[in-house]
Amino acid sequence: MKAAILSIGDELLAGSIVDSNAAWIGRSLTDLGCRPIAHRTVGDDREAIAAAAAHLAPDVDVLVCTGGLGPTADDLTRYAVADLVDAGVLIEDEAALDAVRTWCETRGLPASEARRLVAMRPPSARFLTNDCGTAPGMLTDLRGVQAWWLPGPPQEMRSMFNRHVAPEIRGSTGWPQPLEVLAAGLTEVQAADRLGDLLDQSRSPRLGIRVGGGLVRIAVRPTGSEEHQGTLAACAAAVRAALEPWALPAGAASLPEAVAAAACGERIAVAESCTAGGIAAALTSVAGSSDWFVGGWVTYADAMKVDVLGVPSDLLSPSGPGAVSSETAAAMASQARVRSDASLAAAVTGIAGPGGGTTSKPVGTVWLGLADAAGVRTRRIRVPGDRHRVRAGTTDATLQWIRWHLLGVEGALPWEWPTGD
Amino acid sequence: MKAAILSIGDELLAGSIVDSNAAWIGRSLTDLGCRPIAHRTVGDDREAIAAAAAHLAPDVDVLVCTGGLGPTADDLTRYAVADLVDAGVLIEDEAALDAVRTWCETRGLPASEARRLVAMRPPSARFLTNDCGTAPGMLTDLRGVQAWWLPGPPQEMRSMFNRHVAPEIRGSTGWPQPLEVLAAGLTEVQAADRLGDLLDQSRSPRLGIRVGGGLVRIAVRPTGSEEHQGTLAACAAAVRAALEPWALPAGAASLPEAVAAAACGERIAVAESCTAGGIAAALTSVAGSSDWFVGGWVTYADAMKVDVLGVPSDLLSPSGPGAVSSETAAAMASQARVRSDASLAAAVTGIAGPGGGTTSKPVGTVWLGLADAAGVRTRRIRVPGDRHRVRAGTTDATLQWIRWHLLGVEGALPWEWPTGD
Numbered sequence: 001m002k003a004a005i006l007s008i009g010d011e012l013l014a015g016s017i018v019d020s021n022a023a024w025i026g027r028s029l030t031d032l033g034c035r036p037i038a039h040r041t042v043g044d045d046r047e048a049i050a051a052a053a054a055h056l057a058p059d060v061d062v063l064v065c066t067g068g069l070g071p072t073a074d075d076l077t078r079y080a081v082a083d084l085v086d087a088g089v090l091i092e093d094e095a096a097l098d099a100v101r102t103w104c105e106t107r108g109l110p111a112s113e114a115r116r117l118v119a120m121r122p123p124s125a126r127f128l129t130n131d132c133g134t135a136p137g138m139l140t141d142l143r144g145v146q147a148w149w150l151p152g153p154p155q156e157m158r159s160m161f162n163r164h165v166a167p168e169i170r171g172s173t174g175w176p177q178p179l180e181v182l183a184a185g186l187t188e189v190q191a192a193d194r195l196g197d198l199l200d201q202s203r204s205p206r207l208g209i210r211v212g213g214g215l216v217r218i219a220v221r222p223t224g225s226e227e228h229q230g231t232l233a234a235c236a237a238a239v240r241a242a243l244e245p246w247a248l249p250a251g252a253a254s255l256p257e258a259v260a261a262a263a264c265g266e267r268i269a270v271a272e273s274c275t276a277g278g279i280a281a282a283l284t285s286v287a288g289s290s291d292w293f294v295g296g297w298v299t300y301a302d303a304m305k306v307d308v309l310g311v312p313s314d315l316l317s318p319s320g321p322g323a324v325s326s327e328t329a330a331a332m333a334s335q336a337r338v339r340s341d342a343s344l345a346a347a348v349t350g351i352a353g354p355g356g357g358t359t360s361k362p363v364g365t366v367w368l369g370l371a372d373a374a375g376v377r378t379r380r381i382r383v384p385g386d387r388h389r390v391r392a393g394t395t396d397a398t399l400q401w402i403r404w405h406l407l408g409v410e411g412a413l414p415w416e417w418p419t420g421d
Numbered sequence: 422m423k424a425a426i427l428s429i430g431d432e433l434l435a436g437s438i439v440d441s442n443a444a445w446i447g448r449s450l451t452d453l454g455c456r457p458i459a460h461r462t463v464g465d466d467r468e469a470i471a472a473a474a475a476h477l478a479p480d481v482d483v484l485v486c487t488g489g490l491g492p493t494a495d496d497l498t499r500y501a502v503a504d505l506v507d508a509g510v511l512i513e514d515e516a517a518l519d520a521v522r523t524w525c526e527t528r529g530l531p532a533s534e535a536r537r538l539v540a541m542r543p544p545s546a547r548f549l550t551n552d553c554g555t556a557p558g559m560l561t562d563l564r565g566v567q568a569w570w571l572p573g574p575p576q577e578m579r580s581m582f583n584r585h586v587a588p589e590i591r592g593s594t595g596w597p598q599p600l601e602v603l604a605a606g607l608t609e610v611q612a613a614d615r616l617g618d619l620l621d622q623s624r625s626p627r628l629g630i631r632v633g634g635g636l637v638r639i640a641v642r643p644t645g646s647e648e649h650q651g652t653l654a655a656c657a658a659a660v661r662a663a664l665e666p667w668a669l670p671a672g673a674a675s676l677p678e679a680v681a682a683a684a685c686g687e688r689i690a691v692a693e694s695c696t697a698g699g700i701a702a703a704l705t706s707v708a709g710s711s712d713w714f715v716g717g718w719v720t721y722a723d724a725m726k727v728d729v730l731g732v733p734s735d736l737l738s739p740s741g742p743g744a745v746s747s748e749t750a751a752a753m754a755s756q757a758r759v760r761s762d763a764s765l766a767a768a769v770t771g772i773a774g775p776g777g778g779t780t781s782k783p784v785g786t787v788w789l790g791l792a793d794a795a796g797v798r799t800r801r802i803r804v805p806g807d808r809h810r811v812r813a814g815t816t817d818a819t820l821q822w823i824r825w826h827l828l829g830v831e832g833a834l835p836w837e838w839p840t841g842d
Contacts, residue, residue: 013457015447026436036434039462276705277698280719284697295725298701304716
């Protein structure tokens with residue numbers, strides 16, 4: 001099945017907002033077994049909307065359009081749809097009008113003329129209920145082509161796509177749901193090397209590999225309706241096995257969630273210099289992290305390291321190894337563990353840039369420390385990129401190292417942490 | 422002047438990556454005095470690329486295309502351009518070939534056949550140098566329409582657009598550069614109310630208002646070439662004056678930068694519970710923050726608050742006011758200031774959710790504390806949204822409150838911090 005996507009809105013053309021809907025729909029359609037072959041964006045212009053849909057439809061089986069269904073004067077999609085399928089005629093939909101009235105009543109708002117407008121549809125269109133807002137979506141037939149018209153706000157669009165569009169298309173293609181395997185700490189090329197023949201594009205299921213949000217992401221996609229969910233799960237397990245120990249466990253959508261999955265029964269603390277709270281913030285992005293995360297120190301100034309955390313001052317003296325050193329990372333981790341009564345404490349100290357780099361310790365030089373009851377260990381890593389990437393990469397490296405330590409994995413932390421997207 | 426945008430790449434259609442280029446180009450063109458009227462995305466398909474460009478060109482003055490200029494087998498844009506302007510003919514460009522050879526030499530890579538491919542252009546096309554990569558861009562004439570062909574990687578595209586495309590279009594339109602005013606702590610509607618007549622769309626310069634990244638963003642755009650940069654600067658100053666004290670100072674592109682602009686001579690510390698490092702990480706996102714930021718505590722567990730930071734344990738006992746209270750926020754801020762020898766310390770303690778809320782303290786309830794040599798003050802705020810929004814909004818509210826305190830502004834912190842986008 002071939003598909004096309006139409007985005008509607010002046011604000012998209014003017015770049016006031018980035019069109020994340022188009023990529024999300026493209027990915028969802030691909031996952032459902034459709035091939036998106038074209039995407040267009042038009043402004044809030046009745047003729048342009050109708051013309052673009054009419055031009056796209058003949059080449060595809062499915063057309064997904066977003067935007068312009070709201071109640072304001074610049075929402076013209078319903079008129080364009082009426083022009084396309086019912087010679088411009090719109091009727092009031094009783095059920096939709098009831099839904100609008102109820103929505104307004106529960107919020108103490110008047111069911112104004114404008115709000116009632118969203119209950120208008122071309123007679124031949126089928127309304128799709130909207131669980132997250134007032135404007136219903138529509139399904140129309142454009143000379144045999146399924147044309148779906150969805151609202152522009154991403155939350156409403158995604159909910160409506162998953163509820164109405166996806167089951168319909170899956171019913172046509174019969175494809176099972178794709179899976180995704182995530183990995184952290186190796187490059188896309190290294191991941192591809194490890195996957196080897198699994199990446200062969202003639203295989204079923206078919207793998208896709210990309211980098212996003214600091215993670216290597218391997219999509220496990222069906223290539224036809226004959227595959228079962230179990231086949232995909234088995235393939236995902238093979239991918240995960242090939243990427244051990246870098247792969248995140250099934251069910252973890254991020255590195256903090258992967259740490260959480262391994263942290264049961266632990267009491268984890270941190271001491272951060274260059275990341276300055278980024279590691280603690282990442283760990284606590286997971287709901288329920290208070291079960292295993294106790295807190296930490298942001299020791300940005302040397303005085304905080306010495307006077308508050310208890311790093312020996314001679315380490316930071318002109319004749320000492322300095323703030324960015326194995327000794328300081330070790331002292332930070334040890335002190336953090338003892339003072340917080342944690343079972344495990346991680347520490348980072350490094351040069352995030354843009355200033356502060358030297359020949360022997362260039363920007364991106366980071367020392368990590370990890371202390372538990374058995375002792376403390378340190379590792380030097382290099383994190384390439386600008387200030388933002390060095391800090392984000394250091395956070396990811398520390399999280400993966402914590403996870404590996406909890407799982408008993410040794411020696412996997414790479415010398416250079418990959419931060420390229 | 423009217424403009425159209427063409428994005429090229431299978432990975433865009435499949436949604437593997439979000440097309441941030443299209444929005445960036447749309448905004449840049451709008452800022453230059455062009456009106457984008459259409460955008461299309463096509464895959465890596467020679468015929469589809471040429472057909473889309475040929476279809477878009479007649480309606481516009483400028484066409485900006487991105488992607489498909491690299492050296493790999495799926496980069497087909499140069500062939501499509503040749504089909505459009507020179508009957509499919511490509512020639513090797515001597516200067517571009519020299520640039521490729523130099524690029525490869527300095528990196529110790531072979532100047533392979535594939536890499537040399539990027540030096541091929543249609544005879545009538547003008548090459549545009551690429552400072553960030555190997556693939557040059559191109560300028561061609563499509564029957565009187567300027568067609569710019571730029572590489573897909575955003576860094577390369579933006580650099581090339583700013584260097585080659587923007588001056589050419591500005592030379593045609595003669596429009597001055599638009600400005601942007603940022604504000605934090607009020608809603609888009611509240612900002613619009615304060616701006617009043619300034620938002621009148623018949624005025625010059627013309628204002629645009631949107632919300633993004635937790636900030637209200639007001640674009641100050643010229644409406645013609647007769648405006649001077651000074652006119653825009655005066656209008657931006659009027660906007661800033663109307664939005665005091667919420668407006669960020671000129672030159673600050675974020676709340677942390679706005680704090681940095683007010684923090685000279687200070688020594689700032691933080692104690693964080695629900696944000697758990699997010700405030701420290703935000704402050705230190707600014708290069709040079711070590712001049713005024715000393716560090717802080719992440720007191721996630723009660724034991725960290727009491728045993729490490731020194732919050733009186735009776736505050737957290739069953740008969741006390743609890744962790745999320747004015748008393749605890751005050752104690753956290755006071756202790757952080759004294760222990761770090763800071764001039765100013767901020768503290769936050771709140772309920773980020775999804776669990777932990779009660780009738781009297783629902784999710785989103787946050788107490789802020791601020792301590793300086795004169796004493797400590799606290800404020801209760803509500804931050805609506807999910808866990809991520811509560812934490813991000815709490816961070817923004819704290820940063821703006823710190824800034825206001827440093828500037829001597831009183832009473833501006835709203836009871837409900839706006840987090841809607």
